[in-house]
Amino acid sequence: MITRHMLTIPGTGRRVHYRRCGTGPALLMVHQSPRSSAEYEPLMRKWAAHFTCIAPDTPGFGQSDPLPGTPEIADFADALCETMDALGLGPCAAYGFHSGGIILVTALKRQPQRFRALAVGGYAIWNAEEMRIFGERYLPEFHPSPYGEHLAWLWNRILEQSWVFPWFDTREEARLSVAHADVARVAQAVAEMLDAGNAYRAGYGAVLRAPRDIPPVEAEVPPCLISAYDGDPLQAHIDRLGPMPAGWEARKVATPAEHQDASLAFLSAHGGDAPCPPLAEDAHEGWIALEGGLIHWKGTRGAERLVLHAPAGEMAEPEDGTLAIDAPGHGQSGDFEDPQAAVEAAALALGAEAVLWPAPPPGEPDRLYPDMTPDRFGTYLQRAWQIARAEAFFAPWYEASAAHAIPLAPAALDPHTLQRRARARIIAGDAARRWHDTLSTIMGETR
Incomplete structure (x- = not known):
């Protein structure tokens, strides 16, 4: 199982999220921009028999704090x-793809004693004209717009x-041989860009300027x-590398x-055999690792109360002396066939004395939770955005009438607030309906 963890850097308070999987010597894995360590999950499972794979989200990406x-x-x-x-x-040994490799090579040059070996997937050597083109257009500002127009750009950009x-180069000469329309791959990268927001420009820009x-x-x-x-656009850059040190x-x-395969063989030959500490x-x-997945939690272990959120949402910051979790299938928690059993198991593992089950929202479940499955044209993004806007006007959101109007609050229509709600609904997907049904059953039993 791939486990997930948070770490706070002493002195700065910067928080780092990392994934871990496998046994054996440590292998540090640094992802490309603007992705997160989630992109390495398939590779971590493949290499887990050889290494303890440790993949942090770089600053500003995934669930890690940005640098100032x-x-x-x-x-x-x-x-x-x-x-580290x-x-x-x-x-330890380390692996990085594209910009992850650039970060690693820079770290190795500055502190070579920290590494046993590197394997890098593509290393960019841009010429002056390429740098000029990238500098002008490659990293536009990325901010949420009130009506979700930025999501159409994001889907097509990815x-x-x-x-x-x-x-952005639509000349025939710029075509790639690896073109695809893999909806799952695009949707994952879109989700990671939504996590990063405009901070993507800092991490990506530093790599491009390096x-x-x-x-x-x-x-x-x-x-x-x-x-x-x-098909990798950086394959041609192999010819630009020039003379290299011994062992390179x-x-x-x-x-x-x-x-x-070549990277694994190289890392295995040079990575040593000391077990990961x-x-x-x-x-x-x-x-919390449960049978069937992970549950994301925050707060104080052994707290009296475990607080839960409504369907299609995500946890709020817990108050002092309490615990909160992302409901199964929501936020950063994995999905489970039996949400109630997963919550109760998590509460037991965290030492919570009582679970505060929320009431499900009013409305017809079939209408409250439309399909959020990613599609070829990215229309699920606009569907989630329009629901997030409607939620600020009506309850339930699908009843657009004076009888169901709720007081308007400008903060509820702030684009960043809308993006958080839309993103939470997309992540939850079908799990939102299952969580609603679970809460309805529990509330029925407690009445």
């Missing part, structure tokens, strides 16, 4: 080293990134394999599977 100001690549490299220190992680590179200098030939640094497969190798391969994690937020 306008950070540069050295700041992201140093933040990674701070995370806070985890209690000694020298989808078409596999059709042309860069995503100097692309491989350590000098004479440098005494751990070994590194850089490989890129056919660059290789073109045919497929993503070949890249992963126990890793630090926060005491007031985390995930």
Whole structure:
């Protein structure tokens, strides 16, 4: 099972979310921008037999706090080293894809003693003209708009990134051979961009501005394999790398599977055999591992009350001396066939004395929770957004009439508030209806 954890960096208070899976020596895995460690879940499961895979969300992505100001690549490299220190992680092997590899190479140049070996998927060496193009158009501001127009842009920007590179270059010469319309892949990347918001520009921008200098030939640094497969826009950059230190190798391969196999073989040969040490994690937020999945919680273990939220929502910050969780299938919790049993098991594991079950919202369940399954055209995003707006006007939201009007509050129509509600509804999907039915049953039993 892949487990999830929160970590607070001493001194700064910056919070870092990380995933962990497997046994054996530690392998640090750094994701590309603007993604999160979730993109590595399939690879973590494959490599879990060989390594203890540790994948943090880089600052500003996933569930990790951003860095202050306008950070540069050295700041992201140093933040990674701070995370290693806070985890209690000694020298280890590491893997990074695209911008994750750039962060790792920068960290290795600054603190080579922290790494045993690197495997990198594609390393960018942009020329001056490419840098100019990226600087002008690649990272537009990303803010929620009142009527959700930004979601149409986001869907197409993520989808078409596999059709042309860069995503805005619609010339025939910019076409990619790896074009797809994989709805699940696009929806996952869209969700991660919604997590990051405009902070994506800091992390992505630092990578694009980073100097692309491989350590000098004479440098005494751990070994590194850089490989890129056919269709990867960075495969051509293999020819731009130039001379490299002893133990460094660059290789073109045919497929993503070949890249992963070559990386695993290289890391296994150089990663050592010392077992991964126990890793630090926060005491007031985390995930309870139950049979069938994980439940995300915050608060004080052993608290008297465990507080729950309504369907299609997510947990609020718990008050002092209480606990809160994301309901099964909501927020950062996994889905479960029996939501009530999962909540009760989580309460027992957390030492909560009582569960405060909320009443389900009024309305017809079949109308309260329309289908939120991602579709080829991204229309589910607009559906969630329009419901979030309607919720500020009427209760239930689908009854647009004077008889069901509720007092208007400007804060409820703030675009950032709308985005949080729409995002929570999208994440919940079908689980919202199951949670509603569970609460209805429980309320019926307690009356």
